[in-house]
Amino acid sequence: MFTRIDHVGIAVRDLEKSIVWYQTMFGLTVVAQEINEEQSVHEAMLLVDDGPQGGSHVQLLEPTRQDSPVGKYLARHGEGMHHIAYGVDDVEAAIATMATSGIRVLDRKPRHGAMNSRIAFMHPKDTGGVLTELVQAVKH
Numbered sequence: 001m002f003t004r005i006d007h008v009g010i011a012v013r014d015l016e017k018s019i020v021w022y023q024t025m026f027g028l029t030v031v032a033q034e035i036n037e038e039q040s041v042h043e044a045m046l047l048v049d050d051g052p053q054g055g056s057h058v059q060l061l062e063p064t065r066q067d068s069p070v071g072k073y074l075a076r077h078g079e080g081m082h083h084i085a086y087g088v089d090d091v092e093a094a095i096a097t098m099a100t101s102g103i104r105v106l107d108r109k110p111r112h113g114a115m116n117s118r119i120a121f122m123h124p125k126d127t128g129g130v131l132t133e134l135v136q137a138v139k140h
């Protein structure tokens with residue numbers, strides 16, 4: 001069902017500073033950047049490599065509110081890995097399969113994600129302590 005790792009989400013306090021660090025130290029390139037009001041994040045996607053099923057990325061996440069998933073995570077854990085996101089071909093089908101397996105899917109209907117993807121999160125307590133996201137990317 002999973003076609004690749006679409007991205008790894010990393011919580012940061014200062015998006016611009018972190019972008020410069022990833023560009024300078026790892027040579028990654030920003031391919032998209034947006035404010036997602038629904039998720040309360042200002043995020044940037046940095047491409048690692050493109051593949052036949054789509055790209056793999058690092059997603060840098062700066063919270064727009066302290067009282068939000070990433071804001072709360074930063075307050076509790078500091079900067080670091082926040083979630084892993086798997087690529088899927090059909091996000092509705094993936095949501096249904098996960099829910100049938102007894103995993104709490106937090107988004108029963110897909111929400112808007114980076115680069116016009118459609119996303120859904122699963123509860124980290126049901127996925128081995130790792131916040132896990134399903135991503136259906138726009139085909140290119």
Ligand code: V0V
Nearest residue numbers: 009036039041069070072082106113114121124129130131
């Ligand atoms: C919280 N917990 C985590 C976690 N966040 N565990 C692993 N990874 C994380 N990222 C644990 C936390 O340590 C607590 O465990 C417990 O869950 C409850 O934490 P809380 O701080 O009280 O948080 P809640 O319950 O208010 O919310 C947690 C959930 C929330 C996962 C429900 O963060 C959520 O709805 N996340 C999905 C949306 C999201 O993360 N959006 C930002 C990325 P203990 O201490 O009780 O054991 S947006 C994005 O990725 C986009 C737009 C994209 O395009 O990709």
Ligand code: CO
Nearest residue numbers: 009059085133
């Ligand atoms: Co994400």
